[in-house]
Amino acid sequence: MRFRVKKEMMKYQGIDQRILNTFDNPGYGLEDVYLLDRIAKNVMISKAESARLRELGLIGGRYPKIYILAEPGYLRHSNDQNGKQKKGDSEDDLLKAKIVSYLKDHGSGSKKELLAYLADDFQQNMTEKQQDYKIRNLLKALKADGIVDTDSENNRKAIWVLIG
Numbered sequence: 001m002r003f004r005v006k007k008e009m010m011k012y013q014g015i016d017q018r019i020l021n022t023f024d025n026p027g028y029g030l031e032d033v034y035l036l037d038r039i040a041k042n043v044m045i046s047k048a049e050s051a052r053l054r055e056l057g058l059i060g061g062r063y064p065k066i067y068i069l070a071e072p073g074y075l076r077h078s079n080d081q082n083g084k085q086k087k088g089d090s091e092d093d094l095l096k097a098k099i100v101s102y103l104k105d106h107g108s109g110s111k112k113e114l115l116a117y118l119a120d121d122f123q124q125n126m127t128e129k130q131q132d133y134k135i136r137n138l139l140k141a142l143k144a145d146g147i148v149d150t151d152s153e154n155n156r157k158a159i160w161v162l163i164g
Contacts, residue, residue, distance in 0.1 A: 028056070028058075032052075032053065032056065032058065035049050035052075035053055036053070036058060036059075036068055039053075039059065039066060039067070039068055040068060044064065045066075047063055050063050050064075050066055053066075054066075057069070060123070061126075061130070065127070065130065067123040067124075067126055067130075068123065068124075069091065069123070092138065092141075094121070095118060095121060095134075095138055096138055096141065096142055098117070098118060098121060099114055099118070099138060099139070099142065099148075100142070100147060100148075100162065102114060102117050103148065103160065103161065103162045104162060107161070108151070108159045108160060108161045109159065109160055110157075110158070110159055110160070111132075111135060111136070111139065111158070111160070114135055114139075114160070115131060115132065115135050118131075118135065119131075122134065139160060146163060147162065147163060148160050148161065148162055148163060149161060149163050
């Protein structure tokens with residue numbers, strides 16, 4: 001199977017080898033690989049194509065600012081109450097764990113410091129604004145879970161600390 005896909009890939013010039021190497025799962029076709037390559041190269045795809053890749057759990061973000069998920073949907077193991085796969089959960093859980101470990105090591109940190117610390121862990125196609133929203137949502141979720149809190153009411157300039 002793997003050889004056949006690589007042989008078919010030769011029809012398309014310049015396909016990113018990293019994307020091709022992630023598809024050992026026979027559930028994905030050549031068109032899926034080609035569309036992911038287009039996203040990686042910041043080439044626009046249609047909404048229908050985007051919807052198909054989203055159903056497969058391969059992309060995140062809102063159209064047209066979509067990005068390839070670091071961990072494809074078939075590798076995720078977290079399920080919701082109905083047994084359906086939650087998209088993006090493992091990535092968010094990993095980022096939350098890194099935030100908690102940073103706060104354990106340093107005692108406290110601003111949002112800007114946490115952004116600098118997590119810069120390499122975000123999706124490569126995420127803009128700075130998307131990264132800012134992502135870190136904000138992660139901190140809000142950790143605050144709602146009672147894990148972190150701020151030193152002031154102003155979350156913009158707040159210093160985040162662990163509770164307990």
